[in-house]
Amino acid sequence: MKTYVDHINYQVTDLDRISALMRQLGYVEIRRTEHHGGAVEMKNPAQPELVLEFTLIRDGEKPGFNHICFGLEGEQDVASLKASGFPLTGDLHFSSGSGRYITNFKDPDGNKWQITC
Template sequence: MLTKLDHIDIKAADFDATVRTLLDMGLVITRRAPAPRNSVEMSLPGENQVVLEIHPAKEGGFTGIHHIAFQTDGGDLEALKAKGITFKTENMLIKDTGRTVSSFSDPNGLTWQLTD
């Protein structure tokens, strides 16, 4: 079962300016991941806040929301596959966070992610 909105992954053309703007808005940095991941995780202060994970966009590459991730208690992957959803990645370990993620695209091409 999905338990909460976990994070929103954003590709920013001007990484530093985006981070500064979010800091100015009152968000705090909760984690920095060095290259090759090269991201900053930010959230509103306090417990159980949704995380914004900011990555620098590649030169001339996509900018905007890359994916939205939901935390799950474990049964959703198989349940969604049984409903015909095809996953691009399944239970892929992210070394920087120690968490696993599974990703799929909906009919509009939007990317969604499940994480533990």
């Protein structure tokens, strides 16, 4: 199974402000979506395979790190993980807001991680 880091998600209070800040570091905005109340995805042309995703905080949430998402080659890889007892917290499902198939898992310390294919 081949895995890679697909994106890193941070929750913020203002998408335009974080986008402007990241542009100063050389990142470019690649898309905005409506999921999680609003999101912006950005890439650095020097490292185009990695996406930084910023989502708006919602009630009860705090700004800052939310999760890292690992990309897998396909649904079969996710099914193999599930069959092996990997601690997925739900089934692979399509997120219409982000346009990705995703599922989550928690590490032994209770931190959220995500998988997409």
